[in-house]
Amino acid sequence: MYKCSNDESPAYLTELLTKHIPNRQGLQSWGSNMAPYDVPFNKRKTFSDRSFRTAGSRLWNSLPQDLRQSNSLEFF
Numbered sequence: 001m002y003k004c005s006n007d008e009s010p011a012y013l014t015e016l017l018t019k020h021i022p023n024r025q026g027l028q029s030w031g032s033n034m035a036p037y038d039v040p041f042n043k044r045k046t047f048s049d050r051s052f053r054t055a056g057s058r059l060w061n062s063l064p065q066d067l068r069q070s071n072s073l074e075f076f
Contacts, residue, residue, distance in 0.1 A: 001056045001057075001059065001060040002070070002073055002076045003073070004017055004056070005036065005060065005068065008073075013052065016052055016053045017037050017053060017056070017057060018037065018038040018040075018057075019036060019037060019038070020036055020037060020038050036060065036061065036068070037056075037057040037060055037061055038057065039054060039057045039058050039061065040053060040054050040057075042054070
């Protein structure tokens with residue numbers, strides 16, 4: 001996820017992720033604490049809950065902001 005977030009991963013992985021774009025109502029609350037990736041909603045517990053797209057986005061969003069903004073993979 002670090003490499004995907006910093007455009008260092010293969011395109012096929014980066015294309016699986018959807019960056020969060022705030023809607024009009026969310027503009028006032030948009031800030032540095034907002035989740036950077038949308039987590040797909042699944043009605044049922046399925047294999048898709050464990051997919052790279054879902055699990056990766058959920059885990060990345062749960063990291064503290066200072067860790068997500070590390071300058072290099074080594075510091076991450």
